[in-house]
Amino acid sequence: MSRRAGRRPSRPRAARGASHVGERHDVVVGPVAHGGHCVARLEPGPGDERGRVVFVRHALPGERVTVRITEGTDGDRFWRGDAVVVHEPSPHRVAAPCPYAGPGLCGGCDLQHVELAHQRELKAEVVREQLRRLAGLDVDVEVEAVPGDVDGVRWRTRQRYVPLPGGRRGMRQHRSHDVVEVDECLLEGPASDHVVRGVELSVAADGFWQVHPGAPEILLDTVLSWLEPAEGESALDLYAGVGLFARFLADAVGSTGSVTLVEGSESACQQAALNVPDATVHAGDVGEVLAGLPADPVDLVVLDPPREGARRAVVEAVAARRPRAAAYVACDPAALARDLAIFAEHGYRLERLRALDLFPMTHHVECVALVVPDAGS
Template sequence: MTARPSGRDLVGERYDVEVDRVAHGGHCVARLPEEVPEVGGTVVFVRHTAPGERVTVEVTEGRVGDRFLRADAVEVHRPSPDRVVPPCSYAGPGRCGGCDFQHLTVAAQRRLKGEVVAEQLRRLAGIHRDVVVEGVPGDDDGLRYRTRMRFHPAGEGRLGLRAHRSHRVVPVDDCLLQAPGAHVAVEGEPRSGNVLTEVVLGRRYDVAEDGFWQVHQGAPETLVTAVLEGAGVREGDRVVDLYCGVGLFTAPLAEAAGERGHVLAVEGDRAAVDHARANLASYPWVEVVRGPVARVLQRAPHDAVDTAVDVVVLDPPREGAKRAVVAQLAARRPRTVVHVACDPAAFGRDTALLAEAGYELAGLRAFDLFPMTQHVEVVGTFTRR
């Protein structure tokens, strides 16, 4: 059986298009005009544009016959009223790929992110709800917020960041997202082994310099506040904190449950668990267990008394919790589940799984923890029907 021959490479071809809605992934959707030979009507995912604009796009990925193409908007003929000059000279087609929305006002960025979250909930979970994306208090311009940066060597002693969907490194002398005093790592250099101390709402946390920690300087406090409000932990509650990291949520959850309560914290990363145990040493009613979350839940006792919990908090990686974890946490019949998600599509899929398990989305907050980029953080509160 012979492989179907690929169509003509379209990279570098230019077309005029009308831009439709925003889509998950930092781009908007357009279609090539029907009269264009060979590719008329083909869907194009366009970066550096906004809904309602008329632009000339240059194809960056795709061939004749592909289901969709990728492209950059390289000329703007009818600009959106939300369009601005990007504050960073490295932002734009063919340049640094770290930012998706520098060409739009911060307010417009948040509105588009809300539309993306709402669309994913409709498509994946059948939930129709308007979503308002909140800014971090004090962050009005979306710049100088990142407390951690990872650069790549760019030659001649310079550092840089990669172009979009590419290994090509763009030299960057000053990233406008980098906060003063940010911790900088360079790809390929040995790990430092340094331990940083972070303070959130008066609590101290040790975390490896290259370990996971929210990059926006205001994110930890924002998320802790939202999670506590959603969880509604009562004194004496049994709480499970899944994907707990170094214990950012575990400590305030333990304080809310009190000494008559019990908190089980689960994390797979060895270094994070070591730090979590040290960070939580003053809460003897907290048990920190290392291992993959699904496996830890599966090997837990199945006696209803031993497994029943009141509140579950989970902050899974980008791909979400998935069916095995959702099924096992739902089997404990918590009255409340708080889901922290950094990917709207994964959140939509997990929301659908929780609905199958008898939980409804009772509350939803979304936060702009990554201004100038496509990324958005969601905190969903689910209650048992």
């Protein structure tokens, strides 16, 4: 399973007044938002002149639906809910291909009720909005289909079920510990090998590897073609996993160049040492490792952080080494936007962006960003 793919069920929190869970309200659904839902407002009430914001799952912008509140108390800034009746459907609405997708069922997919091409349009809108709001960037975004799935399903090369008595299995509901029994997950596909560009990489049985079969090749092609590594250059691969990028960076920079990997997982570092034997491998928290290394200049940097992003300490440590280019692989557009804003503080600008649909039927989207020094910085 991807180190990014899962989300722990939400923790119970103290109520902030009377609960409204179970209430039903008719709403007109507003724009898509980051996180697999759309924004709607309830009719204004006492002390609430604009109407309560509700994040609605299983809906589409412009639809008129009945929403059932799943989380919400008087004191909350917003509530959450499911669209349980669709009165005026969007033209982009389709029947979910999986029988376990829908309100109160498996929480793994957010967008099975949306035609596949429109899923990508919604994801592009989210990426654009996050970049605009958090980084002040106005970027044209298109989310690209990636070969390897079957009409948006059968792409998860690793899948984890909740074991149930009698050999049965299940999946968790959205933001819940409750389990829905399933026969299978429609996203599950054949297990993949770890061969990229004809090279078989060593990966532990429970180690991190991209779950979409088309991901390693397209991510590697994008990163290398944008960085254009040359003989004799130095490269830093952060959150390096088992060394997918480092393996081919090492080939490009040759014996006169150097590649240094930093990865938090000891097991992944062991695999990386096998996959990139000429590289220097550091195990540990990326920020702490960088803080303990000399801030010598490097030519190239690759960052492939987990969902929370690289964050300030790591971005500043990268910028301090003044690379001529850095490729940032991001599975969360909000984290990417925040980190791009920090890069901008230190004289780096977004040069190119590519968005890839590596997680069809879910709200997740993978982006690759190229940052380079501002002219004159």
